[in-house]
Amino acid sequence: MEDSHRLSVHRFLGGGLVADTLLWKKPFGGIVLLASATALWLLFELGGYNLLSFISNVLLLLISILFLWGKSASLLNRPLPPIPDLEISDQSVAKAADAMRAWINYALSIAHDVAVGRNLKFFVQVAFVLLVVSFIGNLFNFLTLIYIGVLLSLSVPVLYDKYQDHIDEKLCQTHRVFQTQYRKIEDNLRKRIPLPQQKEKKIQ
Numbered sequence: 001m002e003d004s005h006r007l008s009v010h011r012f013l014g015g016g017l018v019a020d021t022l023l024w025k026k027p028f029g030g031i032v033l034l035a036s037a038t039a040l041w042l043l044f045e046l047g048g049y050n051l052l053s054f055i056s057n058v059l060l061l062l063i064s065i066l067f068l069w070g071k072s073a074s075l076l077n078r079p080l081p082p083i084p085d086l087e088i089s090d091q092s093v094a095k096a097a098d099a100m101r102a103w104i105n106y107a108l109s110i111a112h113d114v115a116v117g118r119n120l121k122f123f124v125q126v127a128f129v130l131l132v133v134s135f136i137g138n139l140f141n142f143l144t145l146i147y148i149g150v151l152l153s154l155s156v157p158v159l160y161d162k163y164q165d166h167i168d169e170k171l172c173q174t175h176r177v178f179q180t181q182y183r184k185i186e187d188n189l190r191k192r193i194p195l196p197q198q199k200e201k202k203i204q
Contacts, residue, residue, distance in 0.1 A: 009023065009157055009160060009161040009164070010023055010025075010161070013157060017029070021033060022153055022154060022157045022158070023157055023158050023161060024154075024158050030154055033150065033154065034150070034151075034154055037146075037147055037150040037151075038147075040147075041143065041144070041147040044143055045143065045144065051143070110126065114126055121186060124182075124185070124186060124189065
């Protein structure tokens with residue numbers, strides 16, 4: 001019997017097809033995703049293929065097949081290609097715009113807090129994240145990062161679901177160590193970079 005505090009990874013991932021694929025409950029989907037990602041990474045990285053050329057060639061092949069299919073269908077009295085009317089609804093555009101606006105506002109609020117908020121703790125957190133991203137970006141190119149993300153998404157959730165109790169315990173210990181080190185760094189920064197204090201106005 002599972003503990004009541006145990007996190008349901010399947011529910012956290014949405015509980016649908018994506019969750020089933022990432023947790024390997026439907027192995028076929030995971031195998032297809034892994035094989036496709038590996039094939040594309042090998043094609044671009046080892047084969048030296050260009051992403052723009054690949055997309056153009058795929059689209060060219062696709063429209064050529066559809067064009068020949070449509071021409072032959074009209075000549076041979078066959079059914080046309082089963083292509084639905086592709087149209088983006090106003091609702092989809094509005095949802096995408098709302099989601100993008102929320103992310104942009106969040107990023108702007110972070111920039112505002114760092115620039116004028118004078119929150120040293122928040123500044124150190126943002127600077128640390130940016131340094132980590134910069135370091136990782138220097139080690140791998142964008143396509144390799146996407147491939148690593150696919151590999152992690154197909155391995156981390158299923159491993160966490162299986163060994164959740166042990167991982168949570170180790171993460172708590174690691175978090176306590178980081179918190180201790182972070183407090184030391186923050187105290188040192190406060191001593192070296194004293195923040196200006198607002199002077200109270202004298203009341204005559």
